[in-house]
Amino acid sequence: xxxxLSRSLTIADLRPGAMARISAVxxxxxxxxxxxxxxxxxxxxxxxxxxxxxxxxxxLRVGAAxxxxxxxxxxxxxxxxxxxx
Numbered sequence: 001x002x003x004x005l006s007r008s009l010t011i012a013d014l015r016p017g018a019m020a021r022i023s024a025v026x027x028x029x030x031x032x033x034x035x036x037x038x039x040x041x042x043x044x045x046x047x048x049x050x051x052x053x054x055x056x057x058x059x060l061r062v063g064a065a066x067x068x069x070x071x072x073x074x075x076x077x078x079x080x081x082x083x084x085x
Contacts, residue, residue, distance in 0.1 A: 008023075008078050009078065009079050009080070009081060010074060010075045010076070010077055010078055010079060011040075011046060011048070011058075011060065011069075011074035011075070011077045011079055012058070012071045012074035012075040013079075014046075014048035014060075014079065014081075015048060016048050016049060016050050016051060017047075017048065017049075018047070018048045018081065019045060019046070019047045019048075019081070020045070020046055020048075020079035020080060020081045021043065021044070021045050021046075021079060021080050022040060022041065022042050022043065022044050022045075022046060022077050022078070022079055023042060023078045023079060023080045024042060024077075024078040025040075025041075025042065025076060025077055025078070026075075026076045026077075026078065027076045029076075031073055032073060032076050035067070035069065035073060035077075038062070038065065038067060039062040039063050039065055039067075040062055040067070040077055044062055044063070045062070046060050046061065046062045046077075046079070047060060047061045047062075048060050049061055049066065055071060056070055056071045057069060057070050057071075058070075058071065058074060060074075
């Protein structure tokens with residue numbers, strides 16, 4: 001697992017309909033480890049599906065699963081947007 005210290009895009013920055021690939025995980029907490037067990041791992045493709053009116057929580061798709069998470073946890077997952085398979 002790579003540790004990123006520079007400011008880059010995270011899942012929390014994505015808008016509904018955007019797709020991205022997870023490139024790194026910043027913080028290793030129990031909640032983040034559980035999200036990783038559910039499929040949020042480096043290399044996984046995620047699609048932001050919707051956000052609550054004030055942006056928290058957010059719903060995203062990873063594989064065939066739909067996950068709902070808080071912006072705080074979403075900010076732990078660095079993403080790359082661009083050419084996805």
